[in-house]
Amino acid sequence: MFEQYLSRMCQFQIISCVDSCFIPVSIQATVPQTVQVGHVIAKVDVDQCDTITLDFTTSDPDFTVRPDGTIITVAITMVPANGRTFSVQFQDPNGQKREMNVLKDGLLKRSKRRWSPLPFNIIENDVMPFPKDVELIASDSSATRNVYYNISGPGVTEEPVGVFTVVSDTGMLKVNKAVDRERTPQFVFQARVFDRYTNQETDLPLPITVNVDDVNDNAPTFTGLLQFTVLEQSKAGTMVGMVNATDIDERGTDHTKIRYSLLSGTNLFYINPETGVISTKTDTLDREVNDKYLVTVEIRDMNGALNGLFNTATATIVLGMDVPICFMNTLFYDVKVKENQVEGLILRIPIEDKDLVKTPNWNTEFFIQKGNENGNFRIERDPKTNEGLIYLINPLDYEKTKNLKLEVLARNQADLSGTKAMWMSIPVDVSVVDEDEGPEFTAPTVFITVQENTPNDTLIGTYIAVDPETKSSAGIKYYKVSDPASWIKVDESTGQLKIANTIDRESHFVTNGVYNVTMKAVDASLKTGTGTVIIQVEDVNDHVPVIPSKDLVVCEKDGGEMGSVLVVAEDKDQAPFSAPFSFELGEEHDGRWAVKRLNDTAGMLEHTKELPIRLYTVPLMVKDLQGFGKTQTVTVRICRCRNGACLAYQNSTSLGVWAILAMLLALCLLLLLCMFFAFICVTKNEKMELEDMGDSGGILLKSNIEAPGDAVDSNLIIVPASGIDPLVKGSMIDVGWVGAKNSGMIEGGLGAQQNLLQQSGGVIVTDMETGFSGQNGGGQYGGGNMTFDNTHFIKFNNSAAWHTWQTNGLFLQQKLAYLGTREEGRYADDIIHAYGFEGVGSPAGSVGCCSDQGNQEDLDFLNTLGPKFKILAEVCNKK
Incomplete structure (x- = not known):
């Protein structure tokens, strides 16, 4: 509750002693015991009174009455608990003085902490100075606390911002600027009260409503056109038109109550002051004397009072002459139209109308009343000339209709008035001109039913055309335009249709059992006509059910349970030549399988005894509903499965x-x-020359002594010259290296080395274990031979073969050494590389192709090869 609202409240009742101006009998208001300056006590309703002539006075100087009837305090007033009485005097419009008594009407009870002041009022477009006090808002918590107030919302902190403020200490609401009621008729914002020391709210927020009282600050305005038409010589009181106006001031008040009046033309026209309807005052209006009148119309608010705001405008009143339409041709119109002519204008119908141009009495509407039952024509109005325009919208056929008789009616948009004349109509005769047309088939489309597989040359029908003029088929030739599958042949002279190739209903050329053939007919003048033959293909039982998937899988089951597999069949025929199917085993079945029907198109195949995992072939007989079928063989694989597929099959197809x-x-x-x-x-290698280094003779001799033996012929050991042409460093040859065995003899690698020796000529290599041998040519060493470790036998038949053996071995040795030392420009990447690493290296060592060769410069391994290889080394190193 407001702080100033005390427990003892007074209620005043203003009793009207007069009933003029519709002042209410009583007004109730609640006021505190202590009333501050400017507090609104009550408001007398004077909306129906002339506030200019009213003059209010009060018997108590602490109160005053504003011109709008608001009773406010002009000084701080104490109202005793038992009430207070004073009177208000005023003078009515008749000059008589009246008085209203303010009487006590009981005590007011205090509400608990609910501050709810009455809606406040301010006047729009109020004049300076600002700010002005509006009303005091207070909470009864201010009686026990030191509080302050603030407000927020529209008009304060929201648009329009800054209209209202509040004195935080006293709660006085102030208005800071003029307000336009037409833009904002009401403000609703919130007031809040806080304890000054704790900043805590002492009451719930209170919505404050401020109504903006309207003042007559907007003049009424005209809406709509002020152009009217009335027929000449109309009777007095005939409505000419209605003036429309509006006022944006507050509705339901005199500020928006408009009265209409004429400032000119009052001798001929009259306007209703309340509705704005203009009517004629005489029946002597003559269009030939004056066809247009300009009158001034005034609109004024305040119900036409002198202090009301007003506007004026000029209204144009045109006199019309209500004369029926006259056709320029008073008899009839004749028009010729070629048959098959496309859409277009065929006739203009000129008219004459003496009414005022561009008015409803002049604008003409045309209608075809007869002769257009088939909708071949339409009629329109030319907006410029007011003529009637007849258009052809559907082609005409001379052979069907040679002549059409139309009846066209013309009338104005406005009805006839003040005359006994009637609307006129005129006949239009349309003649159809014949033209030579192409032949026409007896029907645009014919239907023929044919069974599939009908024998060739079977006559299935005849499709002919006739000349529209002669109704004869003489001289007309027939041809196919479209026959996608070439199933039909057409007799050129008679139009007979015969089977040319076997018709298959299951062909992709047939859609829903229908096959189309397009034909054309050509007459002697080469004019053509087209038609369509629709062939309905009937099904025959020319297909047996087939099993599309014949590779079946039966998954092995545990516990001796028998497996089964679904067999699905399909038939291209339609019912009743297809499903339901019957399933049975073929005559050559082995008795280990059984089949039973599952549904119309599927059966279940299962083995009747335990079978091992492998492939089986099962003959199946599938028959259609008519009992036609054949034996088909399916392959069944019994296997261990995963997800319905054989494991081996999965692996093989992975x-x-x-x-x-x-x-x-x-x-x-x-x-x-x-x-x-x-x-x-x-x-x-004709251009490759290698010098014999003299290190070896290229052969090994058998010796059984620990030291170099005497039996070794030193002439046989040929030492090649040192050095190799650098041009051969890129010519890598794959030759088997000579190895060693426990026998102490050297064995030739009989892979690529054997091929090399044979291609070199004069070498025979024999494998003593397998008996395989190869030979190329003969040479001067025809009787010489050598045996190595009782396994391979090598014979050099000429010196060229020996020289090739020696040269290639030396070349390969030097080539490998070169690849191991060169880093740039090499022709092989598979060489030993040094890599930095931390920790211990792999015990496996290198995994390159040459990793088994090791370090070729390290000969320590010879010390571990045994005494026989030591002797061999000494022989090879002998110079």
Whole structure:
């Protein structure tokens, strides 16, 4: 509750002693015991009174009455608990003085902490100075606390901002600027009260409503056009038109109550002051004397009072002459139209109308009343000339209709008035001109039913055309335009249709059992007509049920349970030549299988005894509803399954596209490598010369002594010259190296070395264990031979073979040494590289292709090869 609202409250009742101006009998208001300056006690309703002539006075100087009837205090007033009485005097419009008594009407009870002042009022467009006090808002918590007030919301902190403020200490609401009621008729914002020391709210927020009282600050305005038409010689009181106006001031008050009046033309026209309807005052209006009148109309608010705001405008009143339409041609109109003519204008109908141009009495509407039952025509009005325009919208056929008789009616938009004349109509005769047309088939489309597989040359129908003029088919030829499957042949002279090729209902050329053929007919003048033959293809039982998937899988089950597999069949025929199917085993079945029907198109195949995992073939007989079928063999694989598929099958089919491509790539690389070795082997190095270093004779002699034996012929040991042409460093040849066995003899690598020796000529290599031998030519050493470790036999037939053996071995040795030392410009990457690492190296060592060769310069391994190889080393190193 407001702080100033005390427990003892007074209620005043103003009793009207007069009933003029519709002042209410009583007004109740609640006031505190202590009333501050400017507090509104009550408000007398004077909206229906002339406030200019009213003059209010009060018997108590602490109160005053504003011109709008608001009773406020002009000094701080104490109202005793038993009430207070004073009177208000005023003078009514008749000059008589009246008085209203303010009487006590009982005591007011205090509400608990609910501050709810009455809605406040301010006047729009109030004048300076600002700010002005509006009303005091207070909470009864201020009686026990030191409080302050603030407000927020529209008009305060929201648009329009800053209209209202509050004195925080006293709660006085102030208005800071003029307000336009037409933009904001009401403000609703919140007031809050806080303890000054704790800043805590002492009451709930209170909504404050401020109504903006309207003042007559807007003049009424005209809406709509002020142009009217009335027929000449109309009777007095005939409505000419209605003036419309509006006022944006507050509705339901005199500020928006408009009265209409004429400032000119009052001798001929009259306007209703309340509705704005203009009417004629005489029946002597003559269009030939004056066809247009300009009158001034005034609109004034305040119900036409002198102090009301007003506006004026000029209204135009046009006199019309209500004369019926006259056709320029008073008899009829004749028009010729070619048959099959496309849409277009065929006739203009000129008219004459003496009414005022561009008015409803002049604007003409045309209608075709007869002769257009088929909708072949439409009629419109030319907005410029007011003529009637007849258009053809559907082509005409001379053979069906040679002449059409239309009846066209013309009338104005406005009804006839003040005359007994009637609307006029005129006949229009349309003649259709014949033209030579192409032949027409007896029907645009014909339907023929044909069974599929009908024999060739079978006559299925005739499709002919006639000349529209002669109704004869003489001289007309027939041709096919479209026959996608070439199933039909057409007799050129008679139009007979015969089967040319076997018709198959299951063909993709047939859609829903229908096959279309387009034909054309050509007459002697080469004019054509087209037609369509729709062939309904009937089904016959020309297909038996088939099993599309014949590779079946039966998953092995535990516990001796028999497995089964679903067999699905399909038939291209339609019912009743297809499903339901019957399933049975073929005559040659082995008794280990059984089949039973599952549904119309599927059966269940199962084995009747335990069968091992493998492939089985089972004959099945599937028949359609008519009993037609054949025995078909299906393959059944019994296997262990995962997700319904054989495990072995899954593995065999696990290779993807990329795996297959990788295998093909590897095969291609292997093929290229073989071609490379073949090229090396067959190429003669005519330009390669190697000096004999003299280290070895290229052969080994059998010796059974620990030291160099006397039986060794030193002439046979040929030491090649040192040095190799550097041009051969890129010519790597794959030659088997000579190895050693426990027998102490050296064995030739009979892989690529054997091919090399054979291609060199005069070498025979025999494998003593397998008996395989190869031979190339003969030489001067025809009787010589050598045996190595009782396994291989090598015979050099000429010195060229021996020289080739020696040269290639030396070349390969130097080539490997070169690749191991060169880092730039090398032709092979598979050499030993040094890599930095921390920790212990791998015990496996290098995994390159040459890793088994080790360090060729380290000969310590010879010390571990045994005494026989030591003797061999001494022989090879002998100079």
